[in-house]
Amino acid sequence: MDEQSGYIIAPDPSHTRLTRRVVGFDQTGAEVAQDVIEERPLTIYLNAQEIVTAMTIGDYPEYLALGFLRNQGMLEGAGAITRIEYDAELEVVVVRTDGPTNHEEKLKKKTRTSGCAVGTVFGDMMEGLEGVILPQAELRTSWLYELARKINTTPSLYLNAGAIHGTVLCKGDQPLVYMEDVGRHNAVDKIAGWMMQEQASSADKILYTTGRLTSEMVIKCAHMGIPALVSRSGFTAWGVELAQQVGLTLIGRMRGKRFQCLAGAERITWDADLAQIKDEPKKSGRKGSA
Amino acid sequence: MDEQSGYIIAPDPSHTRLTRRVVGFDQTGAEVAQDVIEERPLTIYLNAQEIVTAMTIGDYPEYLALGFLRNQGMLEGAGAITRIEYDAELEVVVVRTDGPTNHEEKLKKKTRTSGCAVGTVFGDMMEGLEGVILPQAELRTSWLYELARKINTTPSLYLNAGAIHGTVLCKGDQPLVYMEDVGRHNAVDKIAGWMMQEQASSADKILYTTGRLTSEMVIKCAHMGIPALVSRSGFTAWGVELAQQVGLTLIGRMRGKRFQCLAGAERITWDADLAQIKDEPKKSGRKGSA
Numbered sequence: 266m267d268e269q270s271g272y273i274i275a276p277d278p279s280h281t282r283l284t285r286r287v288v289g290f291d292q293t294g295a296e297v298a299q300d301v302i303e304e305r306p307l308t309i310y311l312n313a314q315e316i317v318t319a320m321t322i323g324d325y326p327e328y329l330a331l332g333f334l335r336n337q338g339m340l341e342g343a344g345a346i347t348r349i350e351y352d353a354e355l356e357v358v359v360v361r362t363d364g365p366t367n368h369e370e371k372l373k374k375k376t377r378t379s380g381c382a383v384g385t386v387f388g389d390m391m392e393g394l395e396g397v398i399l400p401q402a403e404l405r406t407s408w409l410y411e412l413a414r415k416i417n418t419t420p421s422l423y424l425n426a427g428a429i430h431g432t433v434l435c436k437g438d439q440p441l442v443y444m445e446d447v448g449r450h451n452a453v454d455k456i457a458g459w460m461m462q463e464q465a466s467s468a469d470k471i472l473y474t475t476g477r478l479t480s481e482m483v484i485k486c487a488h489m490g491i492p493a494l495v496s497r498s499g500f501t502a503w504g505v506e507l508a509q510q511v512g513l514t515l516i517g518r519m520r521g522k523r524f525q526c527l528a529g530a531e532r533i534t535w536d537a538d539l540a541q542i543k544d545e546p547k548k549s550g551r552k553g554s555a
Numbered sequence: 556m557d558e559q560s561g562y563i564i565a566p567d568p569s570h571t572r573l574t575r576r577v578v579g580f581d582q583t584g585a586e587v588a589q590d591v592i593e594e595r596p597l598t599i600y601l602n603a604q605e606i607v608t609a610m611t612i613g614d615y616p617e618y619l620a621l622g623f624l625r626n627q628g629m630l631e632g633a634g635a636i637t638r639i640e641y642d643a644e645l646e647v648v649v650v651r652t653d654g655p656t657n658h659e660e661k662l663k664k665k666t667r668t669s670g671c672a673v674g675t676v677f678g679d680m681m682e683g684l685e686g687v688i689l690p691q692a693e694l695r696t697s698w699l700y701e702l703a704r705k706i707n708t709t710p711s712l713y714l715n716a717g718a719i720h721g722t723v724l725c726k727g728d729q730p731l732v733y734m735e736d737v738g739r740h741n742a743v744d745k746i747a748g749w750m751m752q753e754q755a756s757s758a759d760k761i762l763y764t765t766g767r768l769t770s771e772m773v774i775k776c777a778h779m780g781i782p783a784l785v786s787r788s789g790f791t792a793w794g795v796e797l798a799q800q801v802g803l804t805l806i807g808r809m810r811g812k813r814f815q816c817l818a819g820a821e822r823i824t825w826d827a828d829l830a831q832i833k834d835e836p837k838k839s840g841r842k843g844s845a
C-alpha cells in the first residue's frame with residue numbers, strides 16, 4: 266500500500282519491459298520518438314491443458330491467468346489452486362489445481378464477443394449468470410468524481426504511450442488496484458486474479474474501466490461479485506439489459522461533470538456538489554471513446 | 556454511390572434495428588433517454604461447419620461472415636463462394652463454397668488477441684503474412700486531413716450512441732465504405748467482405764479506423780492488401796513491427812493537426828498546409844482513445 270496515493274497496485278510507467286521507444290515522423294515530417302505499448306503472447310495452461318494464448322503487455326501473468334480461468338468459470342469444481350508457474354522465457358503460465366477441471370466442456374462453446382478483437386467467451390459465462398443478484402451497496406456520486414480525478418491523474422502507461430486500457434478496483438473514493446493492458450479484458454482478469462489471490466471482498470468495491478460497457482464487461486463484473494461498474498465510455502443494449510438483470514449499477518459516459526446511469530440507480534446517493542466539478546471541454550468529431 | 560457525399564456505403568443512424576432507447580438518470584439525478592447500440596449474436600457457418608458466434612450490431616451479416624472467413628484464411632483453397640444465406644430469425648449466416656475448406660485446421664490454433672475482448676485469431680493469420688509486401692502507393696497528408704474531416708462529420712451511430720467502432724475504406728481524400736460495429740474487427744471484416752464481393756482493388760485504398768493499431772489490425776490490413784492504415788488511436792510495438800515487415804504505412808494518434816507515422820513513411824507526400832488545419836482542443840486526463 267502506497268501511503269501517499271493509497272494504491273495497493275498502481276501502474277508502473279517506468280517499467281522498461283512494458284513499452285518500447287519507436288522513431289517515426291510527425292505531421293510536419295519531423296522525426297519523433299514515441300513510446301509504444303508492448304504486446305506479447307502469454308500461453309495459459311490449466312494443469313496439463315493448453316487453454317489460450319493471450320496478447321498482453323506482460324505484467325502480472327499469474328494474476329492474468331488466474332483471473333481469466335476464474336472469469337471463464339474454468340476453476341469451478343477444480344479444487345484448490347496448488348501452484349501457479351510462470352516461465353518468462355517460454356511466455357507460458359501454468360495454473361495447477363488439486364481437483365479435476367471441466368475446461369474441455371468450456372472450450373467446446375465459443376462466442377466471438379463485442380470487444381475489439383475476434384473474441385471468444387467460453388460457453389457458460391452467461392449461463393453462470395442465472396440467479397446472480399449483486400449485493401446492496403452504497404455509491405456516492407462524490408466518490409465517482411473523486412475516483413475519476415485520482416485515476417485520470419495517476420501516472421500510467423496510457424498517459425505515456427496510449428493504446429492501452431485501464432481497469433481499477435476501487436473502494437469508496439479510493440482506487441486500490443489499477444491494472445492496464447492492451448486487451449481491456451486482460452486488465453479486468455488481472456484484477457479478478459488479484460482478488461482471488463488476496464481473497465478480497467467484492468460487495469464493498471467499485472470497478473472503474475476505460476472500456477465500453479458491453480455484455481462481456483457486465484458479465485465479468487457480475488461474476489466478480491462487484492455491484493458497481495463505471496466507465497467513461499458508452500453502453501451496449503445487451504450490457505444494460507444484463508446489468509438490470511443482475512442488479513448491477515451501471516454508469517457510463519462519465520466525463521467531467523457528466524455521466525449516465527442506465528441500471529441500478531437505486532444504489533446512488535447524489536451527494537456531489539456539481540458546481541465544484543470541473544467539466545471536460547466539449548469536443549468536436551469522434552473522440553474514439555469506443 | 557451517394558452523389559453528394561461520395562459514399563458507396565455510409566452509416567445509417569436512423570436504422571431502428573441498430574440502436575435501442577434506454578431510460579436512465581444523468582449526473583443531476585434527472586431522467587435521461589439514451590440511444591444505445593444493439594449487440595446481438597450472429598453465428599457464422601462455413602458450409603456445414605459452425606465456425607463462430609460473433610456479437611455484432613447486426614447490419615451486413617453477409618459481408619461480416621465473408622470478410623471474417625477471408626481474413627482468417629479459411630477460404631483459401633475453398634473454391635468459389637456459391638452462396639451466402641442469412642436467416643435473421645435464427646441469427647445465422649452460412650457461407651457456401653464449391654470446394655473443400657481447411658477450417659478444422661484453422662480452428663485448432665487459438666490466440667487470444669490484444670483487442671478489447673477475449674479474442675481468438677486462428678493459427679495461421681500470422682503465418683500467412685510471410686513474404687507479403689504491400690504495393691507502392693501515393694499518400695498525401697492533405698488526403699488524411701480531408702478524410703478525417705469528412706469521416707468525423709459523417710452522421711454515424713457513434714455520434715448518436717457512442718460505444719461503437721468505425722472503419723472506413725477510402726480512396727484518395729474520399730471515404731467510400733464506412734462500417735460501424737461493436738467489435739472493431741467486425742467493422743474491418745465487413746469491409747473485407749464488401750471488397751471481396753465487389754472485387755474491389757486494394758492497392759489504391761486507405762483504411763481508416765477508430766481502433767488501436769495492434770498486431771491484429773495490421774495483419775488484417777495486410778491480408779486485405781491495403782497499403783495504408785490510419786487511426787486516431789495509438790500503436791502497439793508489435794503492430795509497428797509487423798507494419799514495417801510488410802511495408803504498411805502506419806499512421807496513428809491522428810487528432811486535429813497532429814499525427815504520427817511509425818512505419819512506411821516513404822509513401823507520404825507532405826502537401827497539407829498545416830496552417831489551414833483546425834486543431835483539436837488539448838484535453839485533460841484520459842481520453843479513452845484506447
